[in-house]
Amino acid sequence: MTITRRSFLSASAAVAAMPVLGAKAAPLPREADIVVIGAGAAGVAAARRVMAANRKVVIVEAASQIGGRCITDGTTFDVPFDRGARWMHNPDTNPMIRLARSAGLDVSPAPSGQKMRIGRRNARAGETEEYLAALVRANRAIDEAARGKLDTSCASVLPKDLGDWAGAAEFVLGASFAGKDLKELSAIDKARAQDRNAPIACRQGLGTLIARLGEQAPLVLSTPASRIVWSNRDVSVETQAGKIAARAAIITVSTNVLTSGAIKFAPDIPKRTLDAASKLGLGSYDHIVLQLPGNPLGLSRDDILIEQSNSTRTALMFANIGGSSLCSIDVGGSFGRDLSGQGEKAMAAFAKEWITKLFGSEAAATVQKTAATRWNASPYVMGAMSAASPGGQLSRKVLAEPIGNMFLAGEATHETLWGTVDGAWESGERAADAALRKIGALKDEPADVPTQSMKKRRAPRP
Numbered sequence: 001m002t003i004t005r006r007s008f009l010s011a012s013a014a015v016a017a018m019p020v021l022g023a024k025a026a027p028l029p030r031e032a033d034i035v036v037i038g039a040g041a042a043g044v045a046a047a048r049r050v051m052a053a054n055r056k057v058v059i060v061e062a063a064s065q066i067g068g069r070c071i072t073d074g075t076t077f078d079v080p081f082d083r084g085a086r087w088m089h090n091p092d093t094n095p096m097i098r099l100a101r102s103a104g105l106d107v108s109p110a111p112s113g114q115k116m117r118i119g120r121r122n123a124r125a126g127e128t129e130e131y132l133a134a135l136v137r138a139n140r141a142i143d144e145a146a147r148g149k150l151d152t153s154c155a156s157v158l159p160k161d162l163g164d165w166a167g168a169a170e171f172v173l174g175a176s177f178a179g180k181d182l183k184e185l186s187a188i189d190k191a192r193a194q195d196r197n198a199p200i201a202c203r204q205g206l207g208t209l210i211a212r213l214g215e216q217a218p219l220v221l222s223t224p225a226s227r228i229v230w231s232n233r234d235v236s237v238e239t240q241a242g243k244i245a246a247r248a249a250i251i252t253v254s255t256n257v258l259t260s261g262a263i264k265f266a267p268d269i270p271k272r273t274l275d276a277a278s279k280l281g282l283g284s285y286d287h288i289v290l291q292l293p294g295n296p297l298g299l300s301r302d303d304i305l306i307e308q309s310n311s312t313r314t315a316l317m318f319a320n321i322g323g324s325s326l327c328s329i330d331v332g333g334s335f336g337r338d339l340s341g342q343g344e345k346a347m348a349a350f351a352k353e354w355i356t357k358l359f360g361s362e363a364a365a366t367v368q369k370t371a372a373t374r375w376n377a378s379p380y381v382m383g384a385m386s387a388a389s390p391g392g393q394l395s396r397k398v399l400a401e402p403i404g405n406m407f408l409a410g411e412a413t414h415e416t417l418w419g420t421v422d423g424a425w426e427s428g429e430r431a432a433d434a435a436l437r438k439i440g441a442l443k444d445e446p447a448d449v450p451t452q453s454m455k456k457r458r459a460p461r462p
């Protein structure tokens with residue numbers, strides 16, 4: 001049976017390298033009003049906001065391309081595929097869709113086919129209904145638990161009688177939504193996350209979009225920030241190519257990069273900030289892309305398929321991407337983390353094994369080229385998307401608190417759109433407004449901006 005996209009994906013991550021388009025790799029400037037660290041969605045949004053306020057900005061990016069977790073690979077196969085984020089959700093509110101259109105890119109709703117597989121056959125209508133009912137009950141239990149005082153794990157509050165659908169529900173709500181198994185996921189964080197409905201695809205790729213949007217921003221690529229000297233008045237960002245003196249910095253690196261110590265701070269950033277980042281560690285989510293010419297699986301364009309599973313060794317398939325012969329087998333959570341740790345060969349072997357289980361060995365034998373992402377091993381990201389550990393939901397607010405003249409942004413700082421491109425984008429704009437206000441380039445100070453100045457640090461939460 002075909003499930004409606006809304007019902008299926010409202011509970012899933014709806015998940016998802018084109019080279020930089022025309023980005024100008026400038027020599028490192030010596031000064032700017034605001035330095036942005038990182039040219040992912042948050043960094044590009046922040047830089048555009050600062051430019052719109054007529055202040056001097058520069059983005060310092062460690063990788064050799066714009067995009068961060070939005071990278072479109074335009075060379076491995078004959079059609080582009082997104083190595084990171086793939087879908088824009090909630091078209092009524094998602095700014096990325098308007099931006100894509102105004103950048104001249106083609107956006108279209110992904111067709112609405114989703115399928116549930118039970119071994120070698122499709123689920124019957126009644127079985128699909130049972131699955132959807134189990135998903136609704138699991139979601140409701142998490143929402144109810146989130147209203148309580150304790151921020152507990154999603155797994156601990158799941159109904160015990162989900163029967164044959166427990167595995168699929170856990171996969172869709174945990175590994176596939178947030179890159180973490182439900183036992184590692186805060187019920188409050190999950191309950192506050194905005195539904196990810198009505199996915200929209202960008203034909204040229206979401207990575208292409210972010211690269212396009214960043215193309216006018218002054219930018220230095222392949223230049224990791226190694227040390228930031230900060231105070232309440234100014235900042236100095238150090239790289240191997242020299243230093244940039246600025247009045248403020250916007251830092252958009254992932255929580256795992258922040259806690260890795262790859263960027264040193266002088267003085268140290270508050271322990272409270274680092275604790276918050278470590279409670280928002282990145283989950284694991286990867287795409288294993290197979291070229292399957294001739295549609296041997298008999299699926300439609302952009303079909304999404306999951307299976308009735310009784311273990312974490314499972315996946316989500318996005319088939320015939322954009323009408324091409326590419327199928328992405330997405331793995332996440334603890335299983336995805338272990339698998340990606342074993343390397344691309346093991347990932348491709350799993351994908352073929354999974355297809356054999358669900359469609360037979362003849363289908364798996366038609367696989368031509370394969371490619372796999374390994375976001376945990378990506379040195380400047382170190383994972384997929386932030387997900388609060390049980391007890392950790394409050395950390396998102398803490399992470400967004402200014403530190404002297406430094407402003408943290410990125411998907412992890414968004415309370416409801418964490419783990420998304422639009423969440424990262426909004427967080428970048430918000431941090432830019434706060435930084436512009438701090439340097440006197442914007443006037444209206446909101447009433448309740450939390451601050452964390454050098455003089456007055458709050459005690460870390462227990």
Ligand SMILES: Cc1cc2nc3c(=O)[nH]c(=O)nc-3n(C[C@H](O)[C@H](O)[C@H](O)COP(=O)(O)OP(=O)(O)OC[C@H]3O[C@@H](n4cnc5c(N)ncnc54)[C@H](O)[C@@H]3O)c2cc1C
Pocket residue numbers: 013014015016037038039040041042043060061062063066067068069070083084085086087088089223224225226252253254257262263285286287373375380381383384385409410411412418419420421422424
């Ligand atoms: C496989 C996968 C699928 C996903 N699917 C979707 C989806 O379908 N829809 C959706 O909305 N979201 C999806 N997401 C999530 C989305 O990609 C992220 O939430 C978003 O792109 C994060 O943007 P960001 O700017 O916060 O961080 P990043 O994109 O990580 O940007 C941070 C930047 O900082 C740079 N950096 C790191 N260290 C340094 C340093 N020392 N100096 C300078 N620069 C540095 C990095 O190179 C990077 O470019 C997915 C993510 C993954 C991994």
